[in-house]
Amino acid sequence: MGQLSKDALQAKDGKLFFIPSGSITVGVSQSVNSVAQYYVVTMSGASLSQSVLAPTAATASFWYFRSPDNYSFKVFYQNTSGSSVEPTGSIFRLTDLPNSLKSTRSSSAVQVNLDMGTSGSEITSRTINALQSLRSGKNRYIISGSDNTYIHIANVITGAPIADDINFSHMSGSSISYCIRVSGSGALRGLATEGTPDTGSAEARIQLTETGTKRSLETALPDSSSFLNLRDGHIGIIVTNPHTGSPVSLHGGAPIIYGQSLPNSPYIKTNGGFDILMDNANAHDNSTFRVWKDTGLAGVSPGVELLHLDNDGTLIVKGAISGSNLIASVDGGSF
Numbered sequence: 001m002g003q004l005s006k007d008a009l010q011a012k013d014g015k016l017f018f019i020p021s022g023s024i025t026v027g028v029s030q031s032v033n034s035v036a037q038y039y040v041v042t043m044s045g046a047s048l049s050q051s052v053l054a055p056t057a058a059t060a061s062f063w064y065f066r067s068p069d070n071y072s073f074k075v076f077y078q079n080t081s082g083s084s085v086e087p088t089g090s091i092f093r094l095t096d097l098p099n100s101l102k103s104t105r106s107s108s109a110v111q112v113n114l115d116m117g118t119s120g121s122e123i124t125s126r127t128i129n130a131l132q133s134l135r136s137g138k139n140r141y142i143i144s145g146s147d148n149t150y151i152h153i154a155n156v157i158t159g160a161p162i163a164d165d166i167n168f169s170h171m172s173g174s175s176i177s178y179c180i181r182v183s184g185s186g187a188l189r190g191l192a193t194e195g196t197p198d199t200g201s202a203e204a205r206i207q208l209t210e211t212g213t214k215r216s217l218e219t220a221l222p223d224s225s226s227f228l229n230l231r232d233g234h235i236g237i238i239v240t241n242p243h244t245g246s247p248v249s250l251h252g253g254a255p256i257i258y259g260q261s262l263p264n265s266p267y268i269k270t271n272g273g274f275d276i277l278m279d280n281a282n283a284h285d286n287s288t289f290r291v292w293k294d295t296g297l298a299g300v301s302p303g304v305e306l307l308h309l310d311n312d313g314t315l316i317v318k319g320a321i322s323g324s325n326l327i328a329s330v331d332g333g334s335f
Helices: 120-135
Strands: 008-013 015-017 023-025 039-040 064-067 070-079 106-112 141-145 150-157 176-183 204-207 218-220 232-237 248-251 267-270 289-293 304-309 315-317
Touching: 070 120, 070 176, 106 120, 120 150
Parallel strands: 070 106
Antiparallel strands: 008 015, 015 204, 039 150, 039 176, 064 070, 141 150, 204 218, 232 248, 248 267, 289 304, 304 315
């Protein structure tokens, strides 16, 4: 088995599987084909203080890794004032930043800038961005991240790893660590086979219905963190017989000024009536309909409850009920 170095999309049996990087693959050959070295680095235990990772007027913390053809990458951390000393690392064949830009070179330096109090997840994110933006790394590795905790490093240069291929012993005051997910093998610059993604590792799935005529589409999302965005559009449901069922659409509000209080309110539109069904299967008595203002969650200050229709059908409103056919207004009850 192997590991995916980047996110993948696989189609199988009328389904689309969205598979994240780091997932298991099958069909990797460790003998005939050459396999690239693949590391996973965790920075969740990184120091939160730049005085440790990027000290003032002292040598900065650094780590390095090397591809199978002896090309080295040094990653070091610098504070916002630029007062940390870049580690030259000559004894490790690690070029300093100015010299790494020369046309004839065997290593590159990667500088990651940190602010005081930077969190472990932010250190991870900035390290990924710095590695991805390094021009000399474009054809030598693939960098990706997951959960703001892990850095995935997949060498493009194939072959067995060299001695001292990755080292974190010069990261002061941190518990940054790594593991090898796939160990390189085969001839240098050989054919790399990552394998076929395992659809069981998919985080999301779009598929045709399993039964019937397969005319409908099902979407499986992992949890409530998944979302669907429509920009300046609406979600519409069309029925086959509009005289029996009513088409309905959900709008995010008209993107024009048409005389109403701004911002324009979102709305639901049908060509008939509109029912709200609170079905608790006759097992609970929490079928309450409420309307709030000035809050993103019901009951959270400074929210105000404007309308309350309880489980027994009693209606309570915050203000008065009035209309053109009413002789007098009706005062609302209290909550």
